[in-house]
Amino acid sequence: MKKILLIGAGRSTSSLVQYLLFNAENENWFITIADQTKDLASEAVGDHKLAKAIAFDVNNTEERERLVDEHDLIISMLPAHMHMSVARDCIKYKKHMATASYVSEEMKALNNEAKTAGIVIMNEIGVDPGIDHLSAMRVIDGIKDKGGDLKAFETFTGGLVAPECDNNPWNYKFTWNPRNVVLAGQGVCKFIQNNKYKYLPYHKLFRRTEIIDIEGYGKFEGYANRDSLQYREIYGLENIPTMFRGTLRKPGFCKAWHYFVKLGLTDDTYVMEDSENMTNREFINSFLPYNQNDSVELKFKHYFNIRQDDIEMYEKFVWLGIFEETKIGLKNATPAQILQHILEQKWTLEEDDKDMIVMWHRFRYVINGEDKEIHSSMVVKGDDQKFTAMAKTVGLPLAISVKMILNGTIATPGVHVPIIKEIYNPILDELENYGINFNEKEVTPTFY
Amino acid sequence: MKKILLIGAGRSTSSLVQYLLFNAENENWFITIADQTKDLASEAVGDHKLAKAIAFDVNNTEERERLVDEHDLIISMLPAHMHMSVARDCIKYKKHMATASYVSEEMKALNNEAKTAGIVIMNEIGVDPGIDHLSAMRVIDGIKDKGGDLKAFETFTGGLVAPECDNNPWNYKFTWNPRNVVLAGQGVCKFIQNNKYKYLPYHKLFRRTEIIDIEGYGKFEGYANRDSLQYREIYGLENIPTMFRGTLRKPGFCKAWHYFVKLGLTDDTYVMEDSENMTNREFINSFLPYNQNDSVELKFKHYFNIRQDDIEMYEKFVWLGIFEETKIGLKNATPAQILQHILEQKWTLEEDDKDMIVMWHRFRYVINGEDKEIHSSMVVKGDDQKFTAMAKTVGLPLAISVKMILNGTIATPGVHVPIIKEIYNPILDELENYGINFNEKEVTPTFY
Numbered sequence: 001m002k003k004i005l006l007i008g009a010g011r012s013t014s015s016l017v018q019y020l021l022f023n024a025e026n027e028n029w030f031i032t033i034a035d036q037t038k039d040l041a042s043e044a045v046g047d048h049k050l051a052k053a054i055a056f057d058v059n060n061t062e063e064r065e066r067l068v069d070e071h072d073l074i075i076s077m078l079p080a081h082m083h084m085s086v087a088r089d090c091i092k093y094k095k096h097m098a099t100a101s102y103v104s105e106e107m108k109a110l111n112n113e114a115k116t117a118g119i120v121i122m123n124e125i126g127v128d129p130g131i132d133h134l135s136a137m138r139v140i141d142g143i144k145d146k147g148g149d150l151k152a153f154e155t156f157t158g159g160l161v162a163p164e165c166d167n168n169p170w171n172y173k174f175t176w177n178p179r180n181v182v183l184a185g186q187g188v189c190k191f192i193q194n195n196k197y198k199y200l201p202y203h204k205l206f207r208r209t210e211i212i213d214i215e216g217y218g219k220f221e222g223y224a225n226r227d228s229l230q231y232r233e234i235y236g237l238e239n240i241p242t243m244f245r246g247t248l249r250k251p252g253f254c255k256a257w258h259y260f261v262k263l264g265l266t267d268d269t270y271v272m273e274d275s276e277n278m279t280n281r282e283f284i285n286s287f288l289p290y291n292q293n294d295s296v297e298l299k300f301k302h303y304f305n306i307r308q309d310d311i312e313m314y315e316k317f318v319w320l321g322i323f324e325e326t327k328i329g330l331k332n333a334t335p336a337q338i339l340q341h342i343l344e345q346k347w348t349l350e351e352d353d354k355d356m357i358v359m360w361h362r363f364r365y366v367i368n369g370e371d372k373e374i375h376s377s378m379v380v381k382g383d384d385q386k387f388t389a390m391a392k393t394v395g396l397p398l399a400i401s402v403k404m405i406l407n408g409t410i411a412t413p414g415v416h417v418p419i420i421k422e423i424y425n426p427i428l429d430e431l432e433n434y435g436i437n438f439n440e441k442e443v444t445p446t447f448y
Numbered sequence: 449m450k451k452i453l454l455i456g457a458g459r460s461t462s463s464l465v466q467y468l469l470f471n472a473e474n475e476n477w478f479i480t481i482a483d484q485t486k487d488l489a490s491e492a493v494g495d496h497k498l499a500k501a502i503a504f505d506v507n508n509t510e511e512r513e514r515l516v517d518e519h520d521l522i523i524s525m526l527p528a529h530m531h532m533s534v535a536r537d538c539i540k541y542k543k544h545m546a547t548a549s550y551v552s553e554e555m556k557a558l559n560n561e562a563k564t565a566g567i568v569i570m571n572e573i574g575v576d577p578g579i580d581h582l583s584a585m586r587v588i589d590g591i592k593d594k595g596g597d598l599k600a601f602e603t604f605t606g607g608l609v610a611p612e613c614d615n616n617p618w619n620y621k622f623t624w625n626p627r628n629v630v631l632a633g634q635g636v637c638k639f640i641q642n643n644k645y646k647y648l649p650y651h652k653l654f655r656r657t658e659i660i661d662i663e664g665y666g667k668f669e670g671y672a673n674r675d676s677l678q679y680r681e682i683y684g685l686e687n688i689p690t691m692f693r694g695t696l697r698k699p700g701f702c703k704a705w706h707y708f709v710k711l712g713l714t715d716d717t718y719v720m721e722d723s724e725n726m727t728n729r730e731f732i733n734s735f736l737p738y739n740q741n742d743s744v745e746l747k748f749k750h751y752f753n754i755r756q757d758d759i760e761m762y763e764k765f766v767w768l769g770i771f772e773e774t775k776i777g778l779k780n781a782t783p784a785q786i787l788q789h790i791l792e793q794k795w796t797l798e799e800d801d802k803d804m805i806v807m808w809h810r811f812r813y814v815i816n817g818e819d820k821e822i823h824s825s826m827v828v829k830g831d832d833q834k835f836t837a838m839a840k841t842v843g844l845p846l847a848i849s850v851k852m853i854l855n856g857t858i859a860t861p862g863v864h865v866p867i868i869k870e871i872y873n874p875i876l877d878e879l880e881n882y883g884i885n886f887n888e889k890e891v892t893p894t895f896y
Contacts (some may be wrong), residue, residue, distance in 0.1 A: 199715075
């Protein structure tokens with residue numbers, strides 16, 4: 001019997017837990033679910049015979065080491081910065097490990113030790129990072145196998161609200177950590193386009209977007225992620241002339257969000273004077289030029305040159321309540337914290353709302369002197385507030401990789417991200433059973 | 449005989465040294481000038497009988513303590529972050545100290561120890577900070593003394609090139625640390641306007657400027673300094689409705705500099721790919737959207753909506769050589785370092801060029817129900833490349849304050865900035881002998 005330790009039983013683990021429990025008997029697994037408090041873990045376990053729940057403090061080294069030693073594979077769903085202590089225990093006790101997080105430099109540095117210990121440490125096996133790697137590498141390898149020369153790879157992912165629950169003028173609700181959404185993109189974005197390195201500063205990020213059309217789901221817009229360059233090496237595309245990674249929103253979101261950036265509302269580096277007693281209206285007014293005759297609304301419109309008939313744009317801001325005299329009530333808050341607070345009143349999913357994960361890749365390549373282009377897209381909707389699209393797309397590839405490590409399909413020891421055929425093919429195949437599949441099609445090549 | 453130790457004999461100390469040496473005999477001073485290498489110090493001393501030069505390593509604690517102990521007053525012209533070790537020695541050996549730098553929180557925290565030691569630690573007694581405090585406090589106290597209620601205080605200072613040497617389309621040359629000029633204003637600017645706190649993000653800083661007219665010198669434009677709020681308390685203006693501190697340039701500079709900010713050229717947080725082999729033209733192109741048909745010039749014009757007949761604006765960029773295929777040759781450089789490198793080819797003072805310091809204050813107040821407004825301005829030009837306006841305005845108030853500390857006019861122990869009558873009046877009076885004087889005038893109040 002193989003023993004699996006899952007650390008962290010939060011919201012995003014529902015599909016992961018469901019998969020593990022459902023397959024436990026067949027695969028001969030016993031699953032321990034550990035969380036800070038036993039409640040969450042017990043709820044996850046239910047009355048399953050091949051699983052148990054425990055309360056667990058990850059900072060208790062002795063207990064952590066003992067638990068790692070008692071299991072064959074550890075799944076860490078902890079916040080990313082907490083994976084390292086678990087990883088070091090896994091090396092010490094020669095146990096496999098899997099996480100859905102970005103592989104850190106620190107984690108990469110454990111590669112030789114993991115090899116020596118004979119263990120697999122699998123990372124980036126959720127969604128963005130995860131399913132994006134699997135699905136992109138399948139197409140990239142396919143193009144290379146038939147002798148194609150890849151000229152451009154662009155990839156976008158977005159966590160959005162499902163169209164049937166999309167009932168606000170931003171066409172957006174928080175389906176993931178709101179703080180990360182508010183701070184997204186700060187710093188510089190780097191990418192390469194036709195062999196030219198391009199750098200996009202944050203205050204321009206939401207104005208240089210790309211429009212993407214996904215059959216059956218309409219138009220989306222994509223803005224750049226911070227570093228599009230590092231995956232060239234990982235994907236074996238060192239010399240690709242164009243490489244771009246981005247995030248998807250519904251059209252109109254970025255232009256409006258850009259106004260928040262321009263005003264300085266997403267700044268998290270300083271605390272505002274007397275934020276506790278400020279109202280939404282005063283908050284916005286703090287970033288607008290002084291004018292004793294104009295209302296905050298008029299100054300706002302004037303600042304951004306919003307005309308009277310730009311109703312769709314202006315309505316977004318009115319609907320958020322930013323001009324209202326609603327007291328904020330946050331002590332010593334940064335602009336970003338206040339903005340998040342205002343957005344959370346409006347962008348929180350309602351009880352029956354479903355989320356949606358959208359992914360889209362574009363590959364341009366040349367074969368026998370001919371330009372070719374492939375689009376590949378995936379849309380996954382949540383079933384409900386528990387089995388969200390996010391929980392499914394993060395949890396299922398992770399769970400399947402755990403199965404593959406334990407049954408020896410993934411056997412090469414070391415610190416990995418899932419980019420080889422032997423990993424991505426079986427995972428992508430199995431994901432189709434859960435309605436997670438890619439629509440790949442050849443299209444007429446785009447001209448630049 | 450009083451013994452003065454001057455630490456640091458760099459370019460900006462010429463007027464300070466001249467004052468100290470000239471007054472040494474009358475005042476019964478002996479002056480030790482210490483610098484990293486003896487050359488600079490010896491050059492400063494010349495053949496003066498009441499002075500000597502020494503080589504000195506400020507990080508050699510034993511030597512530093514011995515030197516401090518041997519003198520009555522220490523002038524630190526070290527970089528600001530190096531004042532603290534000298535200040536601690538001054539407390540230990542009960543010696544006075546003077547600097548032209550902003551008083552740090554760490555320095556302020558020494559106030560009680562300085563009092564106990566019975567020593568004066570005078571800070572911010574150069575120019576911006578320094579002469580601005582002296583001249584502003586004289587007017588502010590004058591208004592208060594006659595019963596006026598101060599409504600607004602705005603103050604601007606700029607280090608510029610003298611009009612007779614102003615021969616480039618930016619009307620600007622580096623007269624001070626180029627790196628500080630390139631990075632100026634990063635972060636958020638805070639000020640208060642008619643009792644409303646206002647926050648201005650960096651990417652908008654150079655577009656919200658104020659035009660200022662100084663009789664005999666024409667128009668200038670001012671952009672906001674980072675923190676205009678802290679001086680409310682120091683100046684005793686806790687409840688003033690409007691307070692604004694800024695930096696002066698000639699009109700047109702800020703709009704053009706704003707383009708650099710918008711492109712992201714002043715970012716100092718990341719290193720560019722292969723910066724060593726990049727040309728000026730490639731540098732600019734890295735920040736412009738890709739377009740295979742348009743030249744870098746055309747993309748630049750298009751990005752900023754510069755029309756064919758905006759010659760004055762466009763000429764600034766052409767003149768800087770940013771579109772040229774000049775190799776940059778800086779390894780692992782940030783955008784800000786590369787921009788500085790390009791600017792230094794063009795904005796460096798020529799041998800016969802003179803600099804100029806411009807300062808301008810506006811005070812609005814109400815007295816007997818009547819609105820009043822006072823403008824106060826100072827323009828100082830350098831004599832040559834040695835006795836620059838910067839050296840005079842930094843060095844002379846500092847030197848005069850040293851005299852006042854040593855002769856007991858400034859006697860209250862503690863950590864100080866020069867904001868009281870007993871300090872600012874004699875210093876401002878004596879500065880007039882050196883051509884540093886303020887033109888104060890009542891004007892018709894401005895409407896907002």
